[in-house]
Amino acid sequence: MRAISTALAGIGQYGMWVRDFCKAVVVHGPPKGQTLAEAFRIGIKSLPILIVIAAFVGTNLALQGYNAFKPLGGQRLVGMFVSLAGVRELAPIIAAAMIAAKAGTEMASQIGVMKIREQVDALDVMAVNPLAYLVAPRMIGILLMLPALTIIAIFVMLAAAYTVSVYQLGLAGHEFIRFATESIEPIDFLYGAIKAMFFGLIICTISCYYGFNCGKGPEGVGQATNRAVVTSSVVCIVLNYFVSELLYGGSL
Amino acid sequence: MIELRNVTKSFGENTILRDISLKIPPGQTTAIIGPSGTGKSVTLKHIVGLLRPDSGQVLCFGTDMATAREAELYKVRKRFGMLFQDGALFDSMSVGDNVSFPLVHHAPEMTAKQRREKVEEKLELVGLPGIFDRPTSSLSGGQRKRVGLARAIVTEPEVILFDEPNSGLDPITSDAIDALISEMKEALGITFIVISHDIVGTINVADHIAMLYGGDLVAFKPTQEFVRLDHPIVRKFLQRNLVLPEGPDDVARLPSLE
């Protein structure tokens, strides 16, 4: 029972933090000049890992799809399976998961360290709003980068699945491509980008929230980083269902 | 222009400040002393609005920091400079960028060259000329405090707050910091509020001394009167010189007022 009330209190606190953040951004705006640099940095740093993860998700989609459809004689449909699952669900999640893992932990730990060494207070005392100064550039950076990262994830995933399908599983390349492209529409890319940005908002606010509320000492920083990554991942995946329902439910 | 009126603050069950009323004399150096854990840093944070009291008023230049909204707080804070315990410098920036930070945000009319000149001037004042481009992470404890002080004075504030400037320093560096504060006092002639548990340094630097103990303001007198005060707690404090109790438990072990 107590766990539930603690969780609710935490959600409430988080809500208030988000409200303070929105107010700060509206009143102060982000510091100029830093935003694009921030966006670029986040994107470039995340790219290698994103590619690796997307590639191997693609390979496994192909492998498992093949295995699943083979008994039904539908192994040639692998292309369709990969593109549907990949574009609609997995690519946004991959991009989001990777942002949570890299950028999320970075934000939580950087802000956490600043908090325990009174640098956040120092900003406050120098009449610079810490939320606007520290969080806003990162948030904008993530929002700008995520759609791009999602699209890249999609293509890498498809490419890897294609490679596995053709060279490891012996399927026909042109069939794969045909089924893959037939199953998705341009709007799926848009939905994917929207999902990813939504996840980005969640990851950024949750990670920075934990950073700002960091406990004392090195353990505090470790804990904040830990919680940031887990909470943001779980929340994203839980909300994913509702977002998918909204975007795809009963649409076909 | 800085005054606490009947300020009370508790954290959970601990009442840290109990009905404290204190008027900081302008243009002079006031020290707030007392054992660790008796609310000295808390008092400082109230003055600058990082904490809000449970009851009472905190008046700074006419604004009540206890009830002010963020915009008003920020307006008042521009007239303060504060030196945090570990300097609270931003590790991702160089020394120069750290010290110019308040200028960048509050004096946008200055050019980069003008800012640099001002920063170099202040760095010179705190005894660290020529380190504008040094990375912050390479500084020693004493240097961090000096740079922190340079950042605190770069906007030429009317009040400077020092949160335990001697903490974490060896005796020689500690003396050097005391000397620096005295020099600044002479050079700037503005209001200083110093939180300290170092008696000797405090007596040398402060014009007025306020002593907090057990949540109450035990004494607040000009330095010369303070050291001659016939008050059991004050006597104990001064006699034991640098040896001070460390936490609330130790405080309880000191003889009570009655």
Place this chain on the structure above:
Amino acid sequence: MLNTLATIGRFGKFSGGIARRMTQRPVFYREVIAQLWTTTIRCVLPVIAVTFPFGMVMALQGLEIFRIFGAERMLSSLISIATLRELSPVLASVLVAAQGGSSCAASLGAMRIKEELDATEVMAIDSLKYHVVPRVIAMTIACPLLNIAGSIAGVAGGYFTAVYLKGESGGIFLAELWAFMGPMDVYGGLIKTTLFGLTIGLISCYHGFRASGGAAGVGKAVNDTVVHGVVAFITLNYFLTSALFGSVAP
């Protein structure tokens, strides 16, 4: 590039040292049990919170497709196979990396920064054996356990969506659940997650044990653990899946 090789080399040495110590006496059983309990408790809720919705989404998207072909009854076998073979192991592993791995890195890192590991050594106790080995063993065991929980939750999520939200028949769902499943589907997931539990245990302890540079070093250890752990897993997953579920076409 050279740096990466050096890191891998050091990591290999570290792992070798751990492996050696795992079979040496004394074995700190109490520590192992304690760590196992903590890790499992901490991770079980996140794992379920993640696999259940994924099961739901699979049902959602699957039904959209299957209804076109009138093949709704195939939904449950799709969900069960996908969950057991791939989804549950992946999600459980990623979450163990994120939660178990990072808390392991964080606690060891903090201990390193606060010199507690040094203190253990000075008291003539092997800090690796006392602090690290139990954590590694705990994660090796916890990961497959959590995979089981995740598999159940994933199928449950699919059931929930299909039957309660989309009106499919519960009976058919359950009946068709095992239609295409073989023993390898169950074992495969367990093998994957055991191997991965071991991997993330080693990675997180490696980073935590070697943390340096104050509180920021702890944050970095956690960051590195999560990133390396996920990359290691995803690469391992490909090779394991290929090996376990066959890849060569007739």
